[in-house]
Amino acid sequence: MANAQKSETNNHRLLKSNNSSSKKNEGRGKFLVFTSAVIVIIATIAITVFLGYKGIRTFFVYDVSLWNFLTTTGWDGTENSGAFAFIFGSFAVTFLAALFAAPLGIGSAIFMTEIAKKWGQKFLQPVIEILVGIPSVVYGLIGVTVIVPLIRNHVGGLGFSLLAGMIVVGVMILPTITSISADAIKAIPSDIKDASYGLGATRWQTIYKVIIPAALPSLMTAIVLGMARAFGEALAVQMVIGNVKGLPESLLDSAATLTSIITLDMPHTTYGSVHNSLLWSLGLILLIMSYVFIIIIRFVSSRRKI
Amino acid sequence: MDNHTYNVENLNLWYGNNQALYEIKMDIPENEVTAIIGPSGCGKSTFLKTLNRMVEMVPGVKLSGDINYYGNNIFRSGYHPEELRTKVGMVFQHPNPFPKSIYENVAFGAKIQGIRKKSVLDEMVEKSLKQAAIWDEVKDRLNSNAMGLSGGQQQRVCIARAIATQPDVILMDEPTSALDPISTLRVEELIQELKEHYTIIIVTHNMQQASRVSDRTAFFLNGELVEYDNTDRIFSNPQDRRTEDYISGKFG
Ligand SMILES: Nc1ncnc2c1ncn2[C@@H]1O[C@H](COP(=O)(O)OP(=O)(O)OP(=O)(O)O)[C@@H](O)[C@H]1O
């Protein structure tokens, strides 16, 4: 059907192709898409080069030791600053958030695609789509007004903590993971589910042994995409994590992440100072990590079996 | 050979408000091949899927009547469809291996039932693949993905998968319709070998296939069982005019 339509439009084009105005249109269209593609590529390269240049200067111009920078803590804006606490903070928030959001997200994806199809598609799916679109500052606000006091009063500590960051970012990436997982599960052909039921498997056995394994590469992609979003999130994290520059010792301790330090410190540095340059280096780490996430996503989705 | 695997009594089935089966009454003998023929949409697949209760997974299905499986009513409350399906295997129209290794495909049913012992599984996988006449082609690549096999090979792996749980019955819904003539021939030969151990019920659109492989043939039309008799008789001397018309290709 779609094919037939396509070939019809193709025929249309063939018939009209000696018409010079449509030829001109065709050329203009080609030019437009080509230009867009080039702009996107140039922008990506420019950002990478610019950030690379700015980030590397710290180590060549200001003689900061790369090793020191990556492995020590203590952040005072001088050549002796170490970013390990923030690198740790970013990874901790990312992994903890994923740990929280992945089972919940995949669970609700299974629920809305396999268990309560009607209800899931009528009600849960739109809710999830709305959640994806809520700006992160709103999640941060809710975190500050609900999660932080809750932790302070019922768990302990100041409330501003890794735990709060984990929950807020976890909730934030939950809809992303859920909707991508749901799409992945819906894409599993029903005939292998029939095969499973036909062999005497129960619904749960079918979910565990057939649906999840078949969807696994896509589910991994969903998790990594969620993690990439968590790693880059600045605002919501900054609002609840406490922004303490030392290494946290427990989930209830305040901490800081690469992004929260950049947004907090940037206004207080002068252009060309070491401190400013150090922040560019943090940015470079973020960029490198986003490349790493993309490579991981490419790798896992290339292992898709169906 | 008077034993019956199934006694179907006054079976009616509705998809929502559309009735798809009317008062089906049919005794299916043990260790024979029963073919089900009839024009498209007459209820063949529906009937086949009631025999292992897969049809109940379609939302809005209603049933009345009885199906006795070795004397037990399969609709009796407390009779688990999963339990029935371990004894009644099914082979589908399109080969549908899991995206897993050949070994895992064949071992699936046994693992579902909690069999974990490697030596038991190994033996069962080999035996089933041999019975399905595909062992020689795949014995060196048991750990490679079953999706990488040809359609005919996949279908025989699916047959091996269905017989690995040692069912009593194998239901086949147009098992060769997606296969080339040579693969079809192999599956037909296989059916002949399998009927020694299994009751086989096969839906087919292919008259020659029905007459080649089956002992008994049932002709369905518009959800009714028109005629059910020995295959020889159905094809040489049908009692009902509609059967004769269908077999001679006047409609369908
Ligand atoms: N899932 C379903 N929901 C609603 N109606 C259905 C469903 N499956 C089948 N039917 C209807 O039930 C009737 C019998 O269908 P069935 O699939 O059993 O026919 P069939 O004899 O197997 O046909 P074919 O030879 O084309 O496979 C048809 O009228 C069909 O439209």
Ligand SMILES: [Mg+2]
């Ligand atoms: Mg059918």
